[in-house]
Amino acid sequence: MSSALVNPGVLRAELRLLRREPGIIFWVLLFPTLLLAILGSIPSFRHSSHDLGDLRPIDAYVPIAVLIGLITSGVQGMPQSLTGYRERGILRRMSTTPVRPAALLTAQMLVYGGAALVSALLALTVGRLAFDVTLPRQPFGYAVALLLSVIVALALGAVISALSRTTKIAGAIGSAVFFPMMFCAGVWLPVQAMPHTLAEIVGYTPFGAAAQALDQAAAGHWPGWSHLGVLAAWAVLLTRVASRWFRWE
Amino acid sequence: MSVIEVSELRKSYGGRAVVDGVSFAVEEGEIFGILGPNGAGKTTTVECVEGLRVPDAGRVRVTGLDPIADHEKVARVLGAQLQESELQAKLTVREALELYASFYPSPADWRPLAERLGLAEKLTTRFAKLSGGQKQRLFIALALVGNPRVVVLDELTTGLDPRARRDTWQLIEDVRAGGVTVLLVTHFMEEAQRLCDRIAVIDGGRIAALDTPDGLIRRSAGSTVISFTPSAPLDEGDLNALPELASLAHKDGRITLSGTDATVNAVITLLARHHITAHQLRVTDATLDDAFLDLTEAAS
Numbered sequence: 001m002s003s004a005l006v007n008p009g010v011l012r013a014e015l016r017l018l019r020r021e022p023g024i025i026f027w028v029l030l031f032p033t034l035l036l037a038i039l040g041s042i043p044s045f046r047h048s049s050h051d052l053g054d055l056r057p058i059d060a061y062v063p064i065a066v067l068i069g070l071i072t073s074g075v076q077g078m079p080q081s082l083t084g085y086r087e088r089g090i091l092r093r094m095s096t097t098p099v100r101p102a103a104l105l106t107a108q109m110l111v112y113g114g115a116a117l118v119s120a121l122l123a124l125t126v127g128r129l130a131f132d133v134t135l136p137r138q139p140f141g142y143a144v145a146l147l148l149s150v151i152v153a154l155a156l157g158a159v160i161s162a163l164s165r166t167t168k169i170a171g172a173i174g175s176a177v178f179f180p181m182m183f184c185a186g187v188w189l190p191v192q193a194m195p196h197t198l199a200e201i202v203g204y205t206p207f208g209a210a211a212q213a214l215d216q217a218a219a220g221h222w223p224g225w226s227h228l229g230v231l232a233a234w235a236v237l238l239t240r241v242a243s244r245w246f247r248w249e
Numbered sequence: 250m251s252v253i254e255v256s257e258l259r260k261s262y263g264g265r266a267v268v269d270g271v272s273f274a275v276e277e278g279e280i281f282g283i284l285g286p287n288g289a290g291k292t293t294t295v296e297c298v299e300g301l302r303v304p305d306a307g308r309v310r311v312t313g314l315d316p317i318a319d320h321e322k323v324a325r326v327l328g329a330q331l332q333e334s335e336l337q338a339k340l341t342v343r344e345a346l347e348l349y350a351s352f353y354p355s356p357a358d359w360r361p362l363a364e365r366l367g368l369a370e371k372l373t374t375r376f377a378k379l380s381g382g383q384k385q386r387l388f389i390a391l392a393l394v395g396n397p398r399v400v401v402l403d404e405l406t407t408g409l410d411p412r413a414r415r416d417t418w419q420l421i422e423d424v425r426a427g428g429v430t431v432l433l434v435t436h437f438m439e440e441a442q443r444l445c446d447r448i449a450v451i452d453g454g455r456i457a458a459l460d461t462p463d464g465l466i467r468r469s470a471g472s473t474v475i476s477f478t479p480s481a482p483l484d485e486g487d488l489n490a491l492p493e494l495a496s497l498a499h500k501d502g503r504i505t506l507s508g509t510d511a512t513v514n515a516v517i518t519l520l521a522r523h524h525i526t527a528h529q530l531r532v533t534d535a536t537l538d539d540a541f542l543d544l545t546e547a548a549s
Contacts, residue, residue, distance in 0.1 A: 009351040013337070013344060020339040089334030096299050096329040097352045097395070098321050 007103040014107040018115060028073045028115045032065040033122045040131040051193040060190040062127040063214035067185035067207055069119030074153025075181060076174045078112040079160035083170040092249050101248050113150045120146060137220030145213035145223045148231040152206045155238035162245040184208040206234040250313060252277050252399055252430040253298060258307035260293050267293045269454035280431040282445035286545055290454040291434045292332055295401050298432065299329045311399060325354060328397035330388045332404050338377035342368055342387055345376065346394060353395030362390050365420055381408040389417060393424065400424065403434040418444055438537040452545045462537055469540035471495025471507030475516055477527035478503045491515045507535060
């Protein structure tokens with residue numbers, strides 16, 4: 001009954017609705033950890049590798065699994081759902097109540113961001129328990145890098161939704177953005193193993209910077225300010241673009 | 250003070266005036282209808298009342314408040330049923346009712362409301378699984394769940410079967426009996442005639458007529474319709490010369506004309522003079538339908 005950005009009723013409803021989406025549950029929450037488990041069951045992934053600065057591939061893949069969940073949630077999950085809400089007049093219906101449709105937007109961001117964080121915790125836990133991957137040695141730095149990455153993923157999702165008139169378009173743009181983002185995060189080749197110039201370029205992309213920041217914090221260092229700076233700059237830029245172009249109907 | 254005041258409202262899209270100087274006022278406890286052909290500007294008008302659109306010019310007040318500047322205050326007292334909107338596909342009826350009730354300071358108990366609208370059996374059904382009529386009834390419930398002082402209903406009974414339509418009309422009459430003001434956009438003449446105290450007929454973005462349903466029928470040309478099959482042909486000139494004749498049509502030997510009581514009397518005199526028998530003679534009052542066609546044709 002107020003115009004606050006967060007409405008507890010709306011948030012609770014959206015959380016309940018997210019739990020009814022088996023696709024999201026699988027791809028955001030379970031798939032990254034499942035991938036980690038499959039890779040971890042390959043013996044060579046459990047031996048330290050010179051390419052990765054003497055880390056084991058499985059160590060390098062924990063932050064990558066964290067980023068997979070986050071990118072899937074922000075780029076594939078949220079924009080489709082949000083664009084559908086606009087396309088089908090759900091935001092409009094909300095506009096006639098004392099609760100503004102912004103409450104629905106924030107609720108979506110919170111539940112999809114929350115799902116990404118739960119997915120990250122699951123990957124870290126399974127990595128630790130099943131494959132003896134040490135937990136981040138610089139937990140605070142890790143948390144800062146992770147939160148910034150979630151914000152960037154959600155802002156990117158909001159931009160996709162702002163640019164898409166229909167759910168179909170949101171799906172198409174989401175997929176087009178998804179694969180480059182996954183590459184930058186190091187899904188096919190961890191950033192540590194990329195050639196120097198490529199790693200440098202990838203470091204300017206949101207999830208390339210995120211991957212490097214998480215790696216550093218995992219290894220016990222405070223994440224480089226340059227990486228955090230790149231993340232923050234993307235967060236600001238994408239949020240601006242989203243709020244400039246987003247339409248409620 | 251009028252509960253809804255609209256004066257000189259204008260709204261254009263892409264240079265085309267959709268609402269072009271509409272004014273009306275709705276009094277407390279009144280059921281006020283807006284009638285008009287497709288694209289006449291009805292929905293745009295009520296969307297300005299609901300605060301969904303910003304007027305280009307003119308003034309809109311709901312309980313004395315501006316629906317744009319005081320959106321939140323207006324939204325607390327105004328319940329809306331939109332022509333086209335949906336809910337989250339997997340939200341159940343019960344969850345939707347509880348959620349929307351939670352938005353308002355002193356909501357109605359949604360249980361009797363759901364009961365009344367025949368949704369009691371459907372509380373655990375997800376929105377996407379409801380039939381068109383059930384969705385429509387849920388939206389009517391959501392428009393009323395906040396205990397509004399004003400309800401705006403856009404195409405209230407579209408998609409409802411005749412039984413549900415009549416039940417819904419009764420519900421709206423009961424809501425009004427509780428002092429709620431109702432603004433109703435409709436295509437159904439029967440609905441307008443049964444429910445509305447006054448009706449504004451909108452055509453081409455302007456008000457073509459504003460009156461009670463009976464007033465609209467009376468003021469339109471041809472409020473009485475006479476039809477019969479003559480036993481012998483009638484002279485066309487005589488028919489055209491009938492006083493206050495509004496329309497004349499022949500079909501399969503049957504003559505249908507409209508006019509006033511004076512026309513009826515003149516027809517009877519004419520038939521008697523020529524010793525012609527009128528088989529299956531019918532004299533009926535024109536309906537709001539006829540008045541509507543007459544009014545919107547005159548304007549276009």
